Amino acid sequence: MHGRIVLKALILISVVVCSLTKYNLWASNKSKDFSFFEPILFTSLIILFLTSFMQMFFPLGSTTVVVYGGISSLVFCGYIVYDTDHLFKRFPYDKYILASVALYLDILNLFIFIFHVLRSADN
Template sequence: MGSIALIIALHVYAREVPLNYVLLAAFTAVQALTMGCVVTLFEAKVVLEAAVITGIVVASLFAYTLQNKHDFSVGYGCMGSLLMVLLWAGIFQIFFMSPAMNFVINVFGAGLFCVLLVIDLDQIMYKFSPEDYICACVALYLDVLNLFIRILQIVAEANK
């Protein structure tokens, strides 16, 4: 809940220096605590493998975005709809726990966050102004973090 409040505050005060730095530091600390708790649920080998895969995927998507001159911002509307599908699938999964459905949700989520990462990178390069660095930072951070969580769950399932 603290993360959501901090994200809202970051968007409201994105251009209010030095408050935006304080909010970004607080958001990063809350996310670090949360991720610290999450990764303790997995074996170190699984976490390392997921981190390496995430790093390779992010670097590859960054290179792809740099090379490609398409305007990816048209995908934002579709991404909002797909995020809602992912949200409702996750809620459905809470009540009807299915390992197969969990795997499908994680693969779908990983693909979705890859596309969101490309869109956000494109936005940063061609649409955002230099004053939007806080929003850009949070967008990239959330894309990579969500991608890592999905890959972590996929790798953990594959190593069972």
């Protein structure tokens, strides 16, 4: 049962990451800058952290888990766009390991939250 959910999440992640990367390649050719995302994403991450901390003490139900997972997925899609932009434009050649680790963590977090949404929707 969880194998199907993992496969669905993997397919969704593959489509999302490929489309966001293609968008970022197109945007970098048009000289678009995504550095304005930094304060928005940081504030969103703090709000997500505080919300998950509150859910440890006051469980909010399955509907809230789906909403929280959806909002978290959007935040980490923003982080993928932001970190891919930094990978293309701002990191020097000797710092690509740090950039790839940041991008890997964004993809991993996105996978986890999409998995939670699909698992909650399956129940």
